Every structure is written in structure tokens, then in C-alpha cells.
Amino acid sequence: MLLKNCWYVAAWSKDVGRQLLERTIANEMLMMYRTEDGRAIVLENRCPHRNLPLSRGALIGDRVQCGYHGMEFDPHGRCVHAPGEDDTTLQWACVRSYPAEERYGWLFVWMGNPVLADPKAIPDFHRHMVDLEWYSVTGQAFAKCGYRLVLDNLLDLSHTAYVHTSFSGNPEVAELAKVNAEVVDGMVRVTRLMRDIPPAPAFVKYGGYNGNINRWQVGRYSAPSFIYIVNGSTPAEQSLDSIDTTSSNGRWGWEVYHAVTPETDTTSHQFWAVSLPRKFLHESMHQEFDHQAVVVIDEDLAIYEAQQACINSDQNPLASDVSDVNAKGALKFDDGLLKVRGIIRRLYAQEQRVSTEQRKAEAH
Ligand code: FES
Ligand SMILES: [Fe+2]
Incomplete structure (x- = not known):
């Protein structure tokens, strides 16, 4: 269930340069590079002549030269040179060019349909990951699982109690959280509030707590696959006025940003950043915190890759959609992720309806 009429993060901007970078997104092979004046270009990674991926070729100025028979394409995907041919305006000789925009350090x-590509539709993702007042750890992971399993993970943070026990998890995070999930303006917000619970290891080590705390996790999803989570805390004796701002509202916390980009139905790219106000983390702890952030990502990866392997092995013909989770039931905590799956299903059905109508119109 891969959506096309939407923006996906294709790469960290810093990784797109004067080399041809290949990446598959939503089952389509892409190639990225920068022009000499720094513009990021995304083209179909397939030569229209004999199907060699163009990323096997070379960048000559702003043109891509195919590595097989030397056809050259400009940043719009138009053929501007065909060796031995007088006519470079060959009708068939073009590659698809994809609308691209850079924000928050991401490309x-x-x-989908380029006519619908509105830069204003790029989610208003929080910018702390590029704010110098905040300390950020960033990374990219490749997950051998469908992107919805990654979203599920991020929308039900009760798992921290069992998966991230060396950092943010203790049993109270699952047992004592008051959870609320709601859809607001097409986005899903999941709020988890835990009052007067013992601090998980990260809150002791980096937050300096030695007594009970109030803790909150607020996750926001926007389509197709962007998630922003605020983790905050105060000492248990302090009253909680508002939890719906940044983690700096409390005494200690952090924020995470995830962009999950499907590669295929059962593989995904995960771009992530963990950020917190610099005053929340002494410089001497940066290295350890960086390491811990990667450990947390790896712990989650191990879970959803194992889920996908389990789904792939399912012999039940009624549960044969390997891109879905094929669950037998739901827990209360699944409310947020089920709302998200509902939004994705609706958007997907809408896209399918439009493309069927287009095909019918073209046939007449
Ligand atoms: S395959 Fe690219 S020019 Fe022939
Ligand atoms: Fe996790």
C-alpha cells in the first residue's frame, strides 16, 4: 500500500552532491545529484535506451551520461546528446524527472503526478534538528520491513518498557500511562501521560533525577509517514500545566523526528534525528548519548525486521498480504496506529480511484 501523491524524504541533503546517488523509493528506481550551482536533481534511474541504471554513468557538468552507449540527459531528464545521431530530440529518449524540495536538512x-506537487504540502516538521541551540544526533537506517511496521512502532510507545530498558523504558511506561489518540486536521496525535512513576535509566543518567517523575510522550503523525515525538518530564511533586509543547517545557526530555520512506512493500528507509536543548546535555555526555540513540534505533529495527520475517512466513492464505501486519486483534494502545492505518488506507483508495478514472478517460 504505497502512496505516490505525497512527499517522501529521499536523502539527507548533505549526502546529495556531485556523485550519482541511487535509491529506490516506493518501488521506483531514482538517482540524485546536484547541479554545479547546487540544485538537487532527482531523475528516474533507468536509461530509456537499453535500461542501464543511469547511476552507473557519469556526471558531466550538469548532464548525466549513460555508462553504456553515452546518451546524455539534462537535469530535466531530456536527452541532449545521442552519440552518432543527428537528432537529439528523439521522442522516446527522456527520463522522468521528479519534483524535489529541501527542508530541515532533508531532500x-x-x-506521484507532478502537477499535484505542492511544496506547501511538505509537513511543517519541527526544526529543532537544525537549530544550533539544540543538540542533535542524526542518522539513517535501512529496515527489512514494510514502512507501516515502523510507523506502528513509533505510534505505540508502550514498547519502550520492553525494548528500550537501558534508556527510556521501565514497566510503568506500559502499565501506568494514560493514553489518548485523536485525529486533528488529518494528523494523528497520541498523548501518553505517566504521573508519579520511577525514572527510567535515561532520566537518572542525563536528567539527574533521583525521585519519582511525571513523564509525557506526545507523538504526532502526518501523512504519509512523518512522526514527531516529544518526551518530557518534571519532578513528581511539580504540577503539570501543559504537556503539549516541546520537551523544554519540563525539566528534562528530548524530541525525535522520523521520516519513514518505503523502498518496496517490505523494505524501508528510516531518516531520524534526536534533539534536545543543549542545556539538557553536558558536553561530556554527547558521545555516550549519541551511542545510546543509535542503540535505541537498532533495538527497534531488530523488532520490526523480526515481525516482517514472521509475517513473510505466514502460511495462512487469509493472511497473505506481506505488506500488512495481519494481526489477530488489537490492544487499547493500538488506537493511534490504527487511526494512522485508516488514514493511509483512505489516501491509498483515493489514489487508486483517481488513477482508474484517468485510465478510463485515456481509453476513450
Ligand atoms: S543503455 Fe544507455 S545509452 Fe544505451
Ligand atoms: Fe522504539
């Missing part, structure tokens, strides 16, 4: 690509 976004629009995979």
Missing part, C-alpha cells in the same frame, strides 16, 4: 521527493 524531499514527490513520487
Whole structure:
């Protein structure tokens, strides 16, 4: 269930340069590079002549030269040179070019109908990951699982109690959280509030707590696959006025930003950043915190990759959609992720309806 009429993060901007970078997104092979004046270009990674991926070729100025028979394409995907041919305006000799925009240190690509590509549709993702007042750890992971399993993970943070026991988890996070999930303006917000619970290891080590705390996790999802989570805390004796701002509202906490980009139905790219106000983390702890952030990502990866392997092995013909989770039931905590799956299903059905109508119109 891969959406096309939407923006996905294709790469960290810093990774797109004067080399041809190949990446598959939503089952389509892409190639990225920068022009000499620094513009990010995304083209179909397939030569229209004999199907060699163009990323096997070379960048000559702003043109891509195919590594097989030397056809050259400009940043719009138009053929501007065909060796031995007088006519370079060959009708068939073009590659698809994809709308691209850069925000927050990421390169976004629009995979669907280019006419619909509105930069204003790029989610207003929080910018702390590029704010110098905040300390950020960033990374990228490749997950051998469908992107919805990654979203599920991020929308039900009760798992921290069992998966991230060396950092943010203790049993109270699952047992004592008051959870609320709601849809607001097409986005899903999941709020988890835990009052007067013992601090998990990260809150002791980096937050300096030695007594009970109030703790909150607020996750926000926007389509197709962006998640922003605030983790905050106060000492248990302090009253909680508002939890719906940044983690700096409390005494200690952090924020996470995830962009989950499907590669195929059962593989995904995960771009992430963990940020917190610099005053929340002494410089001497940066290295350890960086390491811990990667450990947390790896712990989650191990879970959803194992889920996908389990789904792949399912012999039940009624549960044969390997891109879905095929669950037998739901827990209360699944409310948020089920709302998100509902939004994705609706958007997907809408896209399918439009493309069927287009096909019918073209046939007449
Ligand atoms: S395969 Fe690219 S020019 Fe022939
Ligand atoms: Fe996790």
C-alpha cells in the first residue's frame, strides 16, 4: 500500500552532491545529484535506451551520461546528446524527472503526478534538528520491513518498557500511562501521560533525577509517514500545566523526528534525528548519548525486521498480504496506529480511484 501523491524524504541533503546517488523509493528506481550551482536533481534511474541504471554513468557538468552507449540527459531528464545521431530530440529518449524540495536538512521527493506537487504540502516538521541551540544526533537506517511496521512502532510507545530498558523504558511506561489518540486536521496525535512513576535509566543518567517523575510522550503523525515525538518530564511533586509543547517545557526530555520512506512493500528507509536543548546535555555526555540513540534505533529495527520475517512466513492464505501486519486483534494502545492505518488506507483508495478514472478517460 504505497502512496505516490505525497512527499517522501529521499536523502539527507548533505549526502546529495556531485556523485550519482541511487535509491529506490516506493518501488521506483531514482538517482540524485546536484547541479554545479547546487540544485538537487532527482531523475528516474533507468536509461530509456537499453535500461542501464543511469547511476552507473557519469556526471558531466550538469548532464548525466549513460555508462553504456553515452546518451546524455539534462537535469530535466531530456536527452541532449545521442552519440552518432543527428537528432537529439528523439521522442522516446527522456527520463522522468521528479519534483524535489529541501527542508530541515532533508531532500524531499514527490513520487506521484507532478502537477499535484505542492511544496506547501511538505509537513511543517519541527526544526529543532537544525537549530544550533539544540543538540542533535542524526542518522539513517535501512529496515527489512514494510514502512507501516515502523510507523506502528513509533505510534505505540508502550514498547519502550520492553525494548528500550537501558534508556527510556521501565514497566510503568506500559502499565501506568494514560493514553489518548485523536485525529486533528488529518494528523494523528497520541498523548501518553505517566504521573508519579520511577525514572527510567535515561532520566537518572542525563536528567539527574533521583525521585519519582511525571513523564509525557506526545507523538504526532502526518501523512504519509512523518512522526514527531516529544518526551518530557518534571519532578513528581511539580504540577503539570501543559504537556503539549516541546520537551523544554519540563525539566528534562528530548524530541525525535522520523521520516519513514518505503523502498518496496517490505523494505524501508528510516531518516531520524534526536534533539534536545543543549542545556539538557553536558558536553561530556554527547558521545555516550549519541551511542545510546543509535542503540535505541537498532533495538527497534531488530523488532520490526523480526515481525516482517514472521509475517513473510505466514502460511495462512487469509493472511497473505506481506505488506500488512495481519494481526489477530488489537490492544487499547493500538488506537493511534490504527487511526494512522485508516488514514493511509483512505489516501491509498483515493489514489487508486483517481488513477482508474484517468485510465478510463485515456481509453476513450
Ligand atoms: S543503455 Fe544507455 S545509452 Fe544505451
Ligand atoms: Fe522504539
